[in-house]
Amino acid sequence: MASGGAHEDPGFPVLPASTIPAVTAEQMREVDRIMVEDLHIELTQMMENAGRNLASLALRRFGPRAVTVLAGPGGNGGGGLVAARHLANHAVDVSVVLSSLDQIGEVPRHQLDIVERMGVAVTEEPPESDLVLDALLGYSLQGDPRGRAAELIGWSLDQPAPVCSLDTPSGLDVTTGEPRTPCVRATATLTLALLKVGLARAPSCVGELYLADISVPPFVYERIGIHVPPDLFAADAVIRVR
Numbered sequence: 001m002a003s004g005g006a007h008e009d010p011g012f013p014v015l016p017a018s019t020i021p022a023v024t025a026e027q028m029r030e031v032d033r034i035m036v037e038d039l040h041i042e043l044t045q046m047m048e049n050a051g052r053n054l055a056s057l058a059l060r061r062f063g064p065r066a067v068t069v070l071a072g073p074g075g076n077g078g079g080g081l082v083a084a085r086h087l088a089n090h091a092v093d094v095s096v097v098l099s100s101l102d103q104i105g106e107v108p109r110h111q112l113d114i115v116e117r118m119g120v121a122v123t124e125e126p127p128e129s130d131l132v133l134d135a136l137l138g139y140s141l142q143g144d145p146r147g148r149a150a151e152l153i154g155w156s157l158d159q160p161a162p163v164c165s166l167d168t169p170s171g172l173d174v175t176t177g178e179p180r181t182p183c184v185r186a187t188a189t190l191t192l193a194l195l196k197v198g199l200a201r202a203p204s205c206v207g208e209l210y211l212a213d214i215s216v217p218p219f220v221y222e223r224i225g226i227h228v229p230p231d232l233f234a235a236d237a238v239i240r241v242r
Contacts, residue, residue: 010060012210013235016242020211021226022195024175025139031193034220043107046214047075050192051082051111053212053238054133054166057190058083059090061208062162064130066093070152071108072136072170073100078108079166079192080135081115088120097126099136099149132156132163134184137170139196144180145171153182162187168196169205177201194221194228195241209241 023031035041058064069084071077077098084094096115098104104112116122126132134156136149145153153170156163163186168174171183177198188208191199193216199206213233221228233239 010057012060012238012240014240014242017195017200017209019229020195020232020241021221021228022197022200023226024197026175027224027226028139028174028193028196030224031216031220034223035216039217039220041215043075043078044110047078047107047111048082049214049237050079050166050212052086053214054079054083054135054164054190055086055090057188057210057212057238058087058131058133058164059092061188062131062164064092066127066129067095067131067133068126068129068161069094069096069133070126070136070156070170071096071098072138072149073098073104073108074138074140075105075108076135076138076166077104078111080133081108081111083133083135083166084115084120085111085118088115088118093129095121095123095127095129097123097152099152100147126152126155128159129161132159132161134163134165134170134186136184138167139174141171141173141180145182150182153184156184157182165189165206167192168199169202172198172202172205174198179205190238194226211239211241213237
C-alpha cells in the first residue's frame with residue numbers, strides 16, 4: 001500500500017497527543033446521546049461536519065483525482081457519503097461502494113439519496129482510484145468484521161492507493177486498540193470530536209492521526225468528567241495530532 005500522497009504537509013495546525021483528552025467508546029456514546037437528546041444537535045448535523053472535514057482532509061493531504069468511498073450502513077458510512085458529495089463538488093471522480101444497503105439507517109440513507117441524485121456512481125465492486133476513504137465501521141464495533149464489510153476491508157489491504165479512515169480504521173477496537181480480523185491499515189485517520197484511547201495503541205493501523213471538530217460544546221465533555229480546552233479548534237476545524 002502506498003504510504004503517502006501528493007501533499008505531505010497539508011498545512012494543518014499540529015498539537016501533541018498529550019495535550020488532547022481521549023475517550024473510550026462508551027464515553028463517546030454518552031457524548032453523542034447528550035448532543036442529540038439534550039442539545040437537539042441531530043445526527044444529520046454531526047454527520048455533515050464529519051463528512052465535510054473528511055473531504056477537506058482528503059483534498060488537502062492527498063489531492064486525489066479519483067476516490068473510492070467504502071461506506072457502511074451506520075453513522076460512519078453516512079459521514080463517508082457526505083464526503084463523497086463534497087468531493088464530487090470539487091470535481092473529484094467519486095465512486096461509492098456500500099457494505100449493506102438492506103441495513104442502512106435512515107440518516108445515512110438520506111445522504112445516499114443525495115449522492116445518487118447528484119449522479120455520483122454507486123457501484124457493487126470498488127474501482128481502483130487515487131485514494132480510498134474507509135467509512136465502513138465506527139466506534140461501535142463488536143467482534144471481528146463480517147460479511148461484505150470484511151470483504152471490503154480485505155480489498156483495501158490489497159490496494160496500492162493510500163487509505164484515509166473516518167473516526168477509526170475499520171476493524172480497530174477504539175477502546176483497547178486491538179486490531180480485529182480483518183482491520184484496515186490506514187495511511188491517515190481522521191477521528192472525530194476527541195481522540196479515542198485505542199488509537200494511540202495501534203499506530204500501524206491508524207497511520208497519520210488527525211482530529212476533526214463536529215461542533216461538540218466543551219461543556220458536554222465536562223458532564224462526563226473530561227476537561228477540553230475551549231480553543232482546541234480555534235486555528236482550524238482539522239488538526240494534526242503527533
